[in-house]
Amino acid sequence: MEISVTVNGATHTSDVEPRTLLVHYVREHLGLTGTNVGCDTSSCGACSLHLDGEAVKSCTVLAVQADGTEITTIEGMAAADGTLHPMQQAFMENHGLQCGYCTPGMVMAATSLLQENPSPTEEDIRLGLEGNLCRCTGYHNIVQAVMACAAAPTA
């Protein structure tokens, strides 16, 4: 089936099998491998990306369901000149990553969270990231990074 999606600002028209998962479409058809496959059971959040501006788990969305939508992946977060998105910058400055596997999903979930709640409490952030698991258990600094990003004037 032919689908047309806008990913990180560029429109792609592709022929996909209906059973193709969005995460595989993004990684294998478009070559955007920043979005990771973790648990593959909509638990861990490593595959989170933005679908029409909201974080979703792309292992539990069919590519055909995304037909006509706008998608942002971790590759679309930094500016064209390489300037990091404020959330990426905050993760770097607060050591919000260890092995880095969960990080793309964490950044996508955290930016979605701040769009819905620009001034979250620490508790709001911990609840808001309940769908993202960090097997390094680096949650403390991840939460610090999101709090720093929320407090930053550019966020």
Add this chain to the structure above:
Amino acid sequence: MIPAAFDYVRAGSAEEAVSLIAEHGEDAKFLAGGHSLLPLMKLRLAQPTVLIDIGRVNDLSYVRDGGDHVAIGALTRHMDVETSDVLREHAPLLAHAASHVGDPQVRHRGTIGGSIAHADPASDLPAATLALGATYVVQGPNGTREIAAADFYEGFLTTSMAADEMLTEIRVPKMGGAGWGFQKFNRRAQDWAIVGVAAWRRNGDAGVALVNMGSVPILASSVASALAGGASIDDAAEQAAAEADPQADLNASVEYRIHLAKVLTRRALEAASG
């Protein structure tokens, strides 16, 4: 994991969806947000040969003041149930329960109608709407009919909807002024409830329903009857498992589930009485 191959068709309206399911028969399934169905398909626990995507039937995504009730379109996402001002005013128990479904990413995709039609006894919204005395509206080839929540759940993942019917609306009686409580006990934040309880009280009336205490969501009528008869919360909560038929699994034995149901019912009733 990738689902087995299937044919994919899109419905633009409820009428079209019902017509497509009649055409494709029992091997077809409706796809709403997909957050119950797609995980089952990846595990081959469900293997429909045709998916009828109703996710774009946008006129079934709404929360409306219906006078004595609130009408919720079946394709309303959990996030929109959770944040609805109408529901927060008239049925805060349901808005709150929706905020406990899965995690934010799941709530951006999953729908109230999908959750109810899937009829997983471990899901929050079937029990929450059952406690509230909701009515479900379903559409079939010969028009629409209403099914009381109490008559809807027939067995594990099985409802009284016919194969060619589609859930279109959930009607929840307005509960302004009622106290309410929702308790969900799990090990990890995003998990299904090991046991959950939804409860409300207003004047002499009460409604209590249980999550994951049997093959269907359980209406704990004995608790409501005990309260109506003047029993204390502690005594009424002892009746919590009277209608339940819990199973043991990795998370809990039968005895532990019954214990949890009583404790969580007491806590939910205390919150509803506060």
